[in-house]
Amino acid sequence: MLRLDAITVQFGGLTAVKGVSLSIGAQEVVGLVGPNGAGKTTLFNAISGLVRPTAGRASFEEADILKAPMYKRARMGIGRTFQIPQPMHELTVRQNLLVAQRFGAGRVDEAKVDEILSFLHLSDKADRDAATELSLSELKALEVGKALATDPRLLLLDEVLAGLETASKRSFMKTLTELHARYRISILIIEHDIETISNLCPRVCVLNYGQLIADGTPQEVFSDPEVIRSYTGGGHD
Amino acid sequence: MTALILQSLYSGLLSGGSYALIALGLALVFGTMKIINLAHGEMVLLSAYMAYVMENRLAVNPLLATPLALVVACLIAVVVYFLVSRISRNRELNSLILTFGIGIILTNAALIIWSADIHSTSAPGFQEPVVLGPLYSMRSELGFFVASMVLVAALWWWLSRSWYGRAVRAVSSNRDAAKLMGINPHRTEVVSFVVAGILASVAGVAIYSTGVIQPALGASLTTKAFIITVLAGIGSIPGVLVGAVLIGVVEALTVTLYSSAIQELTGMALFLLVLFVLPNGLFGAARRRG
Amino acid sequence: MRVRVLIPLLVIVLYGVVPFALAGNNYVMSILVAALIIAGVALAWALLGNLGGMVSFGHAAFFGVGSYISAIVTMKLGVPVFAAMLLGGAGAAVAAVAVLPALRLSGPYFALAVLAYAHIFKILATEFTTITGGAGGILGIPTLPRVLGYDFGSKVGGYLVIVTIVLLFALVYARIRNSYYGYALRAMHDSEDATRVVGVHSTLLKALMLFLSAFMTGVVGAFNAHCINFLEPDYAFSSGWTMLPVVAAIFGGYRTLTGPLVGAVVVYTVDQLVFKSLIPSGHQIIFGVLLGVMILFAPDGLIPLLAKKLQWVRQPRGCRDPRTESVC
Ligand SMILES: Nc1ncnc2c1ncn2[C@@H]1O[C@H](COP(=O)(O)OP(=O)(O)O)[C@@H](O)[C@H]1O
Ligand SMILES: [Mg+2]
Numbered sequence A: 001m002l003r004l005d006a007i008t009v010q011f012g013g014l015t016a017v018k019g020v021s022l023s024i025g026a027q028e029v030v031g032l033v034g035p036n037g038a039g040k041t042t043l044f045n046a047i048s049g050l051v052r053p054t055a056g057r058a059s060f061e062e063a064d065i066l067k068a069p070m071y072k073r074a075r076m077g078i079g080r081t082f083q084i085p086q087p088m089h090e091l092t093v094r095q096n097l098l099v100a101q102r103f104g105a106g107r108v109d110e111a112k113v114d115e116i117l118s119f120l121h122l123s124d125k126a127d128r129d130a131a132t133e134l135s136l137s138e139l140k141a142l143e144v145g146k147a148l149a150t151d152p153r154l155l156l157l158d159e160v161l162a163g164l165e166t167a168s169k170r171s172f173m174k175t176l177t178e179l180h181a182r183y184r185i186s187i188l189i190i191e192h193d194i195e196t197i198s199n200l201c202p203r204v205c206v207l208n209y210g211q212l213i214a215d216g217t218p219q220e221v222f223s224d225p226e227v228i229r230s231y232t233g234g235g236h237d
Numbered sequence B: 001m002t003a004l005i006l007q008s009l010y011s012g013l014l015s016g017g018s019y020a021l022i023a024l025g026l027a028l029v030f031g032t033m034k035i036i037n038l039a040h041g042e043m044v045l046l047s048a049y050m051a052y053v054m055e056n057r058l059a060v061n062p063l064l065a066t067p068l069a070l071v072v073a074c075l076i077a078v079v080v081y082f083l084v085s086r087i088s089r090n091r092e093l094n095s096l097i098l099t100f101g102i103g104i105i106l107t108n109a110a111l112i113i114w115s116a117d118i119h120s121t122s123a124p125g126f127q128e129p130v131v132l133g134p135l136y137s138m139r140s141e142l143g144f145f146v147a148s149m150v151l152v153a154a155l156w157w158w159l160s161r162s163w164y165g166r167a168v169r170a171v172s173s174n175r176d177a178a179k180l181m182g183i184n185p186h187r188t189e190v191v192s193f194v195v196a197g198i199l200a201s202v203a204g205v206a207i208y209s210t211g212v213i214q215p216a217l218g219a220s221l222t223t224k225a226f227i228i229t230v231l232a233g234i235g236s237i238p239g240v241l242v243g244a245v246l247i248g249v250v251e252a253l254t255v256t257l258y259s260s261a262i263q264e265l266t267g268m269a270l271f272l273l274v275l276f277v278l279p280n281g282l283f284g285a286a287r288r289r290g
Numbered sequence C: 001m002r003v004r005v006l007i008p009l010l011v012i013v014l015y016g017v018v019p020f021a022l023a024g025n026n027y028v029m030s031i032l033v034a035a036l037i038i039a040g041v042a043l044a045w046a047l048l049g050n051l052g053g054m055v056s057f058g059h060a061a062f063f064g065v066g067s068y069i070s071a072i073v074t075m076k077l078g079v080p081v082f083a084a085m086l087l088g089g090a091g092a093a094v095a096a097v098a099v100l101p102a103l104r105l106s107g108p109y110f111a112l113a114v115l116a117y118a119h120i121f122k123i124l125a126t127e128f129t130t131i132t133g134g135a136g137g138i139l140g141i142p143t144l145p146r147v148l149g150y151d152f153g154s155k156v157g158g159y160l161v162i163v164t165i166v167l168l169f170a171l172v173y174a175r176i177r178n179s180y181y182g183y184a185l186r187a188m189h190d191s192e193d194a195t196r197v198v199g200v201h202s203t204l205l206k207a208l209m210l211f212l213s214a215f216m217t218g219v220v221g222a223f224n225a226h227c228i229n230f231l232e233p234d235y236a237f238s239s240g241w242t243m244l245p246v247v248a249a250i251f252g253g254y255r256t257l258t259g260p261l262v263g264a265v266v267v268y269t270v271d272q273l274v275f276k277s278l279i280p281s282g283h284q285i286i287f288g289v290l291l292g293v294m295i296l297f298a299p300d301g302l303i304p305l306l307a308k309k310l311q312w313v314r315q316p317r318g319c320r321d322p323r324t325e326s327v328c
Helices: A040-048 A070-076 A093-105 A110-119 A136-149 A166-183 A194-200 A218-223 A225-232 B002-033 B040-056 B062-085 B091-114 B139-161 B163-173 B175-180 B185-210 B217-232 B237-257 B260-277 C002-022 C026-050 C059-077 C081-097 C100-104 C107-127 C155-177 C180-190 C192-196 C202-228 C240-252 C258-278 C285-297 C302-314
Strands: A002-011 A014-024 A029-033 A055-060 A078-080 A154-158 A186-190 A203-208 A211-216 B129-132 B135-138
Touching: A002 A040, A014 A040, A014 A055, A014 A203, A014 A211, A029 A040, A029 A194, A040 A070, A040 A078, A040 A154, A040 A186, A070 A078, A070 A093, A070 C192, A078 A136, A093 A110, A093 A136, A093 C180, A110 A136, A110 A166, A136 A154, A136 A166, A166 A186, A166 A194, A194 A218, A203 A218, A203 A225, A211 A218, A211 A225, A218 A225, B002 B040, B002 B135, B002 B139, B002 B163, B002 B185, B002 B217, B002 B237, B040 B062, B040 B091, B040 B185, B040 B217, B062 B091, B062 B185, B091 B217, B091 C107, B091 C240, B091 C285, B129 B139, B135 B139, B139 B163, B139 B185, B139 B237, B163 B175, B163 B185, B175 B185, B217 B237, B217 B260, B217 C107, B237 B260, B260 C100, B260 C107, C002 C026, C002 C155, C026 C059, C026 C155, C026 C202, C026 C240, C026 C258, C059 C081, C059 C107, C059 C202, C059 C240, C081 C202, C100 C107, C100 C202, C155 C180, C155 C202, C180 C192, C180 C202, C192 C202, C240 C258, C240 C285, C240 C302, C258 C285, C258 C302
Parallel strands: A029 A186, A029 A203, A078 A154, A154 A186
Antiparallel strands: A002 A014, A002 A055, A203 A211, B129 B135
């Protein structure tokens, strides 16, 4: 359903993403890994419309998306979260989801919003101020909630598990597994932890210096010498 | 006809000198602090009134007002800096409203002290014609144009060579990185304000010596300086220089070919054109503003 | 609860008590009408600031365009005055199209670009002498008409019209603010990308707020033209039409609904009754001082400050909900 064809993103002299080609099928769950600064977030930005690729093509459900502005891609069915949570300020948690639903899905269905809230364990925070009264794990859940409220068919999750303590991480992982089963959508997830990614994703892609260096099952990918080298070589920025 | 056009190109070039000084000050402060000082034109205005006071109350050559104007403009600059730096929230927009308020205070202070009357110099020798081939100008116009260019060159030297100048540029391009390099951004901000004040004081004396002043002038100078920076695409001295001369020339041409009433209109029209067609300015690199 | 009591009370006072109490005093009545004109523009300005996230220094442009269009269509085309006022608003909204490219500019750029537009419109009005009468101005603009035997051209009649206009605008503003559009718009100031990524067409919403704000300002400008029956470019596009509403909104609190209205009435009346006689030329200096003091010491404005004080009296400790403040 998502098809990237030789996507390249340059910032001035820096090439953050270099000729990445990748397709994701319906209801597939794919992990995206790579050291810091490898270009993972930039790739998400290119798919969701935050940055314009310097070269390459991208389509979603056979429709060319690179010309579409950000809000249109959201309405087409591409939902995403931000690595640093970006709650909508001045609104409550529920209002955040309602706005996402009203504009992203084009309808208002409060029952569905309540269902998402309870699914993400946010029900008792529903009427709190989203920007100031949530913990980190709640903010990450809200990120997912906003994206879900837009009725996406592809969900891009940018390090939603990073920075959480073990307990909340485990429960969040369970929620993500259930999420996939319940909403039957494709998920592309950025995550650093190899164990987590191996548990969640039957397929893993590895970015290094902006290039796609591996694509396969976790066993294949994490035994690939080039991947091991990029990992042990440490991050770069 | 050609002679007339040639003459307006020349007059426009000369008035572009003081416009450049004003616009560079505005751009400098915007660079370091990311605020637009809406009281910037009023610093120029009060400097101009200092020259008027010197000539009319103390009966001395208005040029001698420059040190006084320097003190006044820098004082205003430092006060504006101090007040703006006290804003805690939403600095970008609140500083705009605050400096708008300071502009109102200064304009009305000028109105209360000196009334709404128009003033111009009658100092001997200022209006004497200087003829360069087919081109004519007043002696004061030519003199101040040369002075402005010297000042712009000094600014350029300072920004590229001196430690403080480089700190200003570093803070303008990347505040966090500058901090890591051991630059104190606050001190750099004060310095940029003071330098803007210095440029404004010379521009003020120049404007009084070559034209007419009145309290409402401050606001229109701020607008003009802003337009020039938009034309230039903030961040380059040559860009601002060309933008300033362009505005000066376009205004002079309008006066010659049409009427003085729409003098400002053509400058604004140019500004709109740039805004529509070249959102990054005439010389700006392709990048988002603000 | 409180709102349900307050609103009928307000309506009774504004329509019942004030007109009769002040009917004999033409001077106070005309000051009140002028204050309400400022209030209308201040409300429109605050709508753009609070919902659109845009500070404008050029609302005089919309005010002037509205007043000229209304004056001209009544005089040259014989359009009835009330219809002409709507046309004035529509014309101001159309004029706002010229401001659209400025929308993609960030905060300060937008504010100043609109200022430049105000200059342009003033010069245009001066230059198009065949239509606008040029610098000489337009005399004899028709007053508000007599409808069903009631003369809206009288002082009290004018008051009733402007009160109604301002209340209607406030109602529209409140409705938008509490709609999904309002939510999305308010969320936009802090994180525009966060709203766009969930499908909000942020530029369109901001443009709509710009049109609405321009329309409101144009209608008020048109009302003013039919009130004073005379226009000239320096007056219709005077920077005062920008400055006073900004001062009023900042003083009262531009993120509240009542702030700009209360601010306009207080600031304008005090200026006219006190400072204008103290400092005949240059009394506007007080506006500058007021702006500075408010931004430095109470950037939220008077109404939120009062609300906080009242709340503090009622519940001395804790549980101050940040969201109740925006209900004012
Ligand atoms: N808007 C931008 N402007 C300039 N450089 C950027 C921008 N966004 C990302 N980069 C650079 O692109 C590279 C990739 O960044 P990113 O995609 O965030 O990496 P990752 O998410 O894999 O850690 C980094 O070197 C980063 O500094
Ligand atoms: Mg990242």
